[in-house]
Amino acid sequence: MGDFEDAKGVSFRSAVSFMNPDVKRFLAKRSLISDPGKKTTWLERVFRKEGST
Amino acid sequence: MTTSNAADCTSLLSVERRNREGETITSFGTAFWVGRNTLVTAAHVVDKSVARYVYAAGIAFHNLDNSLPGLTQGPRGSHSPCKIVDRLSSSDFSVDIAILSVSGMNLKHWLPLTAMDIPDGEIIEIVGYPGFHKDAWLGRKYPNFDDDDEETAKKLLPAGNLTVTKGQVVSTQNSVILSRMSTCPGFSGSPVLYKGKVCGI
Numbered sequence: 001m002g003d004f005e006d007a008k009g010v011s012f013r014s015a016v017s018f019m020n021p022d023v024k025r026f027l028a029k030r031s032l033i034s035d036p037g038k039k040t041t042w043l044e045r046v047f048r049k050e051g052s053t
Numbered sequence: 054m055t056t057s058n059a060a061d062c063t064s065l066l067s068v069e070r071r072n073r074e075g076e077t078i079t080s081f082g083t084a085f086w087v088g089r090n091t092l093v094t095a096a097h098v099v100d101k102s103v104a105r106y107v108y109a110a111g112i113a114f115h116n117l118d119n120s121l122p123g124l125t126q127g128p129r130g131s132h133s134p135c136k137i138v139d140r141l142s143s144s145d146f147s148v149d150i151a152i153l154s155v156s157g158m159n160l161k162h163w164l165p166l167t168a169m170d171i172p173d174g175e176i177i178e179i180v181g182y183p184g185f186h187k188d189a190w191l192g193r194k195y196p197n198f199d200d201d202d203e204e205t206a207k208k209l210l211p212a213g214n215l216t217v218t219k220g221q222v223v224s225t226q227n228s229v230i231l232s233r234m235s236t237c238p239g240f241s242g243s244p245v246l247y248k249g250k251v252c253g254i
Contacts, residue, residue, distance in 0.1 A: 013220070013234045015179075015245045015253040016095075016149050018168040020228035023150055026141045030152060032087050033166045 094242030115213030184239025
């Protein structure tokens with residue numbers, strides 16, 4: 001894809017990063033991503049280790 | 054998680070809206086699985102929609118009947134209706150995400166998410182479904198675009214086929230990843246992959 005970009009001029013694309021605090025909280029609320037501000041309980045750790053959701 | 058695995062967890066999303074005349078308009082986007090029955094896509098893909106269907110990963114949509122009756126009466130390929138569970142968006146699109154659920158699904162594999170920082174210069178990949186990009190759209194994106202490039206664009210971003218595109222991260226500003234990458238309408242809602250995990254959308 002880079003060749004086409006080089007030949008036709010620079011074109012940038014933007015994406016929403018999960019680093020965004022609001023997005024991170026949004027995902028963490030549903031346990032889709034870990035919330036660094038929240039302590040993980042021993043039960044959550046066991047569930048994650050065993051693949052439960 | 055390899056790119057091939059990611060492709061298996063990336064699905065076509067068909068969205069129906071009603072226009073001012075009351076007619077049903079069908080558009081397409083991309084969604085990816087993040088749980089047994091849970092999908093993530095971009096909020097703007099499902100905004101104002103009246104119905105949503107997710108198709109099996111890998112299915113091409115250029116052979117589908119795009120009309121409403123074709124979708125509701127059983128198109129070619131497996132599809133399931135899904136509903137919006139939650140959404141978050143902002144007017145500048147720095148936040149643009151929605152969670153969908155599909156009843157009756159019980160997937161065994163889905164994509165892991167990460168909030169890791171991606172250094173500038175790193176390569177990221179996007180797996181998604183290119184839409185029917187029009188010349189006018191390409192002309193806006195590429196000022197030097199000419200007629201001969203139309204075929205090239207069709208080959209690189211084949212409409213309706215699951216496609217992987219990759220590019221280099223230029224910078225990350227205010228949690229928005231800026232990259233040199235070829236995408237087009239239809240890729241909205243696609244997972245942005247870095248080191249086997251989804252780091253953005």
